[in-house]
Amino acid sequence: MGGLTFVDVCSGAGGMALGLEQAGFESRLLLDDDEVAVQTLKINRPQWNVLRTDLRDFDPVEHPESYDVDLLAAGLPRVRSSATARRVDSGLEEQLLKATVYLVHAIKPRAVLIENVPELTHADSHGAFREFARTELDHLGYTFSRFVMNAVDFGVPQNRKHGVLVAVRRQWAEAFRPPASTLSEPVTVGTALRSSMAARGWVDAAHWAAQADQPAPTLVGGSKNRGGADLGPTRAKKKWATMGVNAHTVGDRVPGPDFVWDPELGRDNMVKLTVEQAALLQGFPSTWQICGLKTARYRQVGHATPPPVGKALGRAVAEALNSDSLASAAG
Known part of the structure; x- marks a missing residue:
């Protein structure tokens, strides 16, 4: 073809x-x-x-x-x-x-x-x-x-x-x-992001991935007139919370070895997805580079x-x- x-x-x-x-x-x-x-x-x-x-x-x-x-x-x-x-x-x-x-x-x-x-x-x-x-x-x-x-x-x-x-x-x-x-069955968030979550030695990456056992809700890029990057509207944020993800912001890097993941303690103890991880959830290869500052980069990914x-x-x-x-x- x-x-x-x-x-x-x-x-x-x-x-x-x-x-x-x-x-x-x-x-x-x-x-x-x-x-x-x-x-x-x-x-x-x-x-x-x-x-x-x-x-x-x-x-x-x-x-x-x-x-x-x-x-x-x-x-x-x-x-x-x-x-x-x-x-x-x-x-x-x-x-x-x-x-x-x-x-x-x-x-x-x-x-x-x-x-x-x-x-x-x-x-x-x-x-x-x-x-x-x-x-x-x-x-x-x-x-x-x-x-x-x-x-x-x-x-x-x-x-x-x-x-x-x-x-x-x-x-x-x-x-x-x-x-x-x-x-035959969908790819889950945990399957897609387990390797990247473990990239800096976070010991709970596999545990987190097992809980993130469903596809992501729709990523929303927002508009140029809107504030900073987040993972979508209220309903989507609640869905992300069930996977132990703080969807109110986008992270700068994946968790380090000492990060304590305990969603019951609130947002600070949930993982934050990076722009690169959002791109993986959009089906981009890990080699695809997104230019610009964080909000502009996330906007490109969310709109893609x-x-x-x-x-x-x-x-x-x-x-x-x-x-x-x-x-x-x-x-």
Whole structure:
């Protein structure tokens, strides 16, 4: 399934792009408007063509490498959902959604992939955008589909649901199938983080890992207008507490050999997850570097599309786009 190319917009920390790379795609262009995210992309993949720009200002005429690609991928900033109902609505997220659809007009990829909150696929509040996207893409010759997938079903140690909009040119659309899980049971927080918790000689790492016997709740990156890093809303913090984790902050380093872990004594005796550990819970490899100060680094991780999700979606798109050549070979 090699030889396929993609453009990735609003690339962030590179989770979607990394997953597509793992699925056999080659990047033509990545873009993001955040300086620190662009640094993250460049330090991990110096060979990637990375552009710092606002998607709404992007002109593909100035970047001809964006034409004739197989896939346009967009892990866009999250639109409002039930979890962010109190957020002040700037309209930016919806503008970026429309900008992605308009970009399809210009570069005409064989497939389009938009990843966001589950509500984007079904909530009445996003019905106008879905109809706009379906109408525009149908006019351009694409078949539009939507579905929800959970990262935990693809090896990510986290319950994290994704709303996915896919548009495939009609020639290949019938062959597209949403990714199906192949896991028999989920990866737990303890399994994912036991080695890192023991990295500085903490003797209770195995004991802690045994208690952290479930996937993580959804990590939330927060906004630039919000305060410091934490692991999510009140319900998520309570879930973390059952695993002996202080979710009200993000740690600077893993516990040392003398750390006393006793959740009954309160937050000070619970472990704090580091940015690097949060990245592991998002399915990033341990070698992936996140640039910036702690809050900015955690924000990039929390906003990222988990690479295993990108990989699963990439494979599904690749199978559809290669279906004509496979059929020809079989004939």
